[in-house]
Amino acid sequence: YNSAQWFKMSSKRAVTIAIESGIQNATIGITVGNIIMNQDAGLSPLSLPSGVYGILMYLVCLPFVFWFIRKNR
Helix, strand or coil: CHHHHHCCCCHHHHHHHHHHHHHHHHHHHHHHHHHHCCCCCCCCHHHHHHHHHHHHHHHHHHHHHHHHHHHCC
């Protein structure tokens, strides 16, 4: 969020960038975990924290998104 504002982006764009980078972090973590510890059957144990983060990130982020939408009406 802060780095987007350093580039003089609007608050709406800064929030969008913050949420999108969180989604991409989970995806990259799962991918890197599978590359480092390649297993034939399913995901590697290194990918589990990123998978949990990917799910929890939506649960934590959703109230913030609703608050932001309500604030900017």
